[in-house]
Amino acid sequence: MDVQALSQRLSTLGVSSSSSAPAALLSTYFFTPKSGSKHPDNAEQDLKLVVVALEDAKNVGPAKILAAQVGLKDMRAVSGADLEKLLGRTRDQASPLSLPPSLAPSTLVITSNSLPSASAVSVPSPSDPSSALVLAAADFRKVVDQLKQEGAAVKEAEFAVKGAEPAAPAAAAAAAPAAAKSADKNAPSAAAARQAELEGQAGVQLGLTVKKEQAVFGDWYQQVLIKGDMLDYYDISGCYILKPWSYGIWQEIQTWFDTRIKALGVNNAYFPMFVSSTVLEREKDHIEGFAPEVAWVTRAGKSELEVPIAIRPTSETVMYPYYAKWIRSHRDLPLKLNQWNSVVRWEFKNPQPFLRTREFLWQEGHTAFQTKPEADKEVLEILDLYRGVYEELLAVPVIPGVKSEKEKFAGGLYTTTVEGFIPTTGRGIQGGTSHCLGQNFSKMFNIVVEDPANPGGDKLHVWQNSWGLSTRTIGVMVMIHGDDKGLVLPPRVAQLQVVIVPTGITAKTSDEMRKSLEDEADRLAKELVKAGVKAKADLREGYTPGFKYNDWELKGVPIRLELGPKDFEKKSAMSVRRDNGVKAPLALSDLTTTIPKLLDTIHNDMLERARKTYNESIVKVEEWKELVPTLNQNKVVVLPWCEVEKCEDEIKKRSAEESVSGAEDERAPSAGAKSLCIPHDQERFGSVEGKTCPNCGEKAKRWTLFGRSY
């Protein structure tokens, strides 16, 4: 939608979308009377705008000086929040291009010494704060004229600073502080700046402007999510909007997983999102793990609550008092419940879309058994379903294993995990966890049954598991498969698997031919849909085939079918794979068999490519000196490890100290290596017999994955 919006805006203005000269990066300042608004109902009447090139702004300094310079008396700068309120725009979306008509009556002061000298200007895209829009100076003038028509009294001012150079990288860099004021500290400001810079030289690019391997990875990730229409930023930091393109993927995961757990006898239920502090704090270790991130409701309407109420960070303590009540006999076992819900963990670390968010969607399963073997068995059954979600749906390879004591779930007995890996950053990522809680919680919450073998004797405390998988799955998938052109969606979860684009239509093409191409594209799409393929024909008017190709590549649609006059005569279409660009003609007659086959091939190729990379990134390290240098090559290491907790702490500390701070990812939580998992498949690494721990020299127990991680 962003893409359409931009091109639409441009075409409305009849503005050419390419500009080869360096651009002056414009920034817009807002002022309002110190005395307060004279029009309480529409305070924007009193707003004054100043549009200025950043270079100049830098030379002017603070906003109030700027105001003085351009002759605005008794005015103060408008806060980001008020701006939101007045414009429905965050500060870094605001520019002459994004002004609502309601603002027209106010005065627009264009004041920038460098403007005349600049052959192009760059402003934040009105539809996408992460990208900038570069206009030729003449075109920018058109925008200003339009605002005049809408009633803006435009006055050009000058101020006494030395004429600035046309915007160079320096200008771009200067953009960061401004954008940093926006509601979400993570609004991709640096990216916008870097992009403006690029576009200054290259003209407007609607696609990605940063490369996966070269850019700061975080910038690439943000662009691919926003421009791929997966997600949008929200005005509360750490919260994000899941748009249909990504939420649909979550629904595919839900359907796949829900069917399979029901086959295991799990039922869905829904427990309240609120939990009282007394109950929340019942299990000490557990709550210690979550307390710092718990969000508290203390007020309802105008009245303070007698006791604050927590929003669940997870539901063990929400559910288990009722397990104690419901489980009265061994006949009530096993009890297997799951819920699809959202939980809140108020992280103070930098949020990251899908990977670390303050509210996220997940499922949490909570089961109770009479014996440990039953619990142990289920832990692995669920873990294998998690592996299935990643490998069979998302084409993402994972390594199943068990967490170290240090990394296990707070209050549990042991934690199993499927560990993923992001090659571009060389970081491990926990994909999903299946915990055996042992009898820890059943003792805390007194979940007991009569021992059928010994009636009237000691009560049995039940054995419990809990297991969860979240929308993080989607972030991992994007990071692993995405490329410089945007998203690459695995076929089995893609909301659109095949897009059919009529092409080769020129001035010479007859209307009949055009129509029959479009009709055929539509017919084929319907035929594929009938055959269970998610397909559609892109018959949007006013867009070139090239534009449509880029659009769907950005969004990661697995297969594009190009249908041109020649293909039409040959009764075939040209298929183009998103994952590797391979083109092949397909006969129109049997698309309903060839396309599903091709989709499966694409899935398998994507999975195998990713698996190969993962395997090549796991390096066996048996001497300490190799450890950090290996990590610095974006690898993870597998160590013959002693499994002593103290040793794990040392490994993290030592590796952090020796690391060159992980410049390859600004969001790096730490450059130190922690244990990722002890893989269930030990054989692949050969015998650990007689090997010693590279850190402490003690006898090694098992091969263990260590690495930097998310």
Add this chain to the structure above:
Amino acid sequence: MDVQALSQRLSTLGVSSSSSAPAALLSTYFFTPKSGSKHPDNAEQDLKLVVVALEDAKNVGPAKILAAQVGLKDMRAVSGADLEKLLGRTRDQASPLSLPPSLAPSTLVITSNSLPSASAVSVPSPSDPSSALVLAAADFRKVVDQLKQEGAAVKEAEFAVKGAEPAAPAAAAAAAPAAAKSADKNAPSAAAARQAELEGQAGVQLGLTVKKEQAVFGDWYQQVLIKGDMLDYYDISGCYILKPWSYGIWQEIQTWFDTRIKALGVNNAYFPMFVSSTVLEREKDHIEGFAPEVAWVTRAGKSELEVPIAIRPTSETVMYPYYAKWIRSHRDLPLKLNQWNSVVRWEFKNPQPFLRTREFLWQEGHTAFQTKPEADKEVLEILDLYRGVYEELLAVPVIPGVKSEKEKFAGGLYTTTVEGFIPTTGRGIQGGTSHCLGQNFSKMFNIVVEDPANPGGDKLHVWQNSWGLSTRTIGVMVMIHGDDKGLVLPPRVAQLQVVIVPTGITAKTSDEMRKSLEDEADRLAKELVKAGVKAKADLREGYTPGFKYNDWELKGVPIRLELGPKDFEKKSAMSVRRDNGVKAPLALSDLTTTIPKLLDTIHNDMLERARKTYNESIVKVEEWKELVPTLNQNKVVVLPWCEVEKCEDEIKKRSAEESVSGAEDERAPSAGAKSLCIPHDQERFGSVEGKTCPNCGEKAKRWTLFGRSY
């Protein structure tokens, strides 16, 4: 599960489950040292328990006097919250029967002059606070002895009050205040008392103990939900646990509705549950409607948030700032998004499971169009889907219509609704609403597009709708179909449609016959499941067929198939309909065709019965004097109404004053009549031509439903 739990508990103790004499209603008091606990880690060590018959308690007075009476020095009564913390039980679940072994070491003081004289005692059921458990005095003694074995130092005291009578209704009544201390003010205390009383005479009843038509309706509703395993009470007032039996119904509704809105081009998305105050308060009328019920998060971990953050009561203001951002061109229209989520409205009125809860599950659709006709059309398409959910899935008849200006959605243009009716209480209930918001929000949030007909001219503000359906649907279904035996589930949403129970097995029955009956029951169930019927065989051991019949009737399973030796020989089974008790033999050979037919018949019969009742409950009233007397007969009225807001206020006020306060439902929000809806089908009431409003005498515009309501 409750049912099993109780019978299990009893059998473990070898306690007979019937008692014909009046019971002494026992209450348990807890005391702890004023000095504070000497065992911080397990404070329950210091607990002292006093078990006393309520009659005696009444004579003793406050707990501290009681403590003195029985020689507990320097002890104070334990608060309900501490009790929760120590026992994981609410006060009204606590009794000698529900003591965890950890409590054994503490002292139990049995002190009640009336105990020796009572031939039976009644205590709150440990598994279900809404029911009481009646034990013969001798059996209660066994429970005490068991506690002695577990280490309790039991000491019998006496105190100086006149010997009390065995518990009579008075005793039952006295139970209420005690139970009222429980966490959820709505824990069905009165019901428990009334039940204890009944059971005192009738012995333990595991089924419902109150009748739908005779009891306080709220008590019947609570019992049918809890004993029907639909829901449980939660320790935060107004929040409830949806157990699989009810959540499964919600999933059926989701699947049905989700498929149909997708066919209308609606996509699912997920927006954050948090909303900043500035955004929340943007639309004045709208927020006025919700402000008193908004829950605020003010703290995360240990740090206070700079600005409080609201939990969405609904998502208009959450979503529309982004609609403004995403909708840049008429090509972006229509935009149709829906989300399945939970919202929070911190009601201070009495909560009611499913009907009025502080957190509830729903879907909310939010759509934007270029023109009003498109919006109007969708409003009705969605409303008809809501009608479909009620009538085609839940067999609940509803009347589609439009709300009065007074009752419409805050900030919207007009609101359509499907209105339901609860005959037992004579109250209308809003089933689901589909709103046209007009351009109200698009003006607030500046959601505009270029007018394609007039480029560069005035911007068009988009036309918006929002529509929502919640888990209230389930409550309405239960209230309408349930009966004195418990739930009656409509076949299309029932999680179990057919239960097969082997029967007629006596001492004389051969093991072969028993086995072949069970195998056949199992085979038939599997065969039905293959045919798409939700069926299972109840082969639980240790339960009589009669017990199983009651159990599944309580849970509302539409069809029971009884399979006895004689049926087996005749190759047939006896089918019993839950909705009307009708029995008919069915040939085993073609169950896969007869059962689905029968399920459809049941659905249609349930819907038609309910529709007949609804229609008979709508009385045309054209003179004021008939209005309140009609309402008092548990009817709703249809008036030729002037549609003046002031007149609606008067009607409510006048009818409230004239009403005998609605004793038939303690939760009556008001005995006054408000407008329920202006039915779309006006014809059914004949012409309104020349009629006048019964209240103000002005010219009537349309027939309008008025009534008491939820």
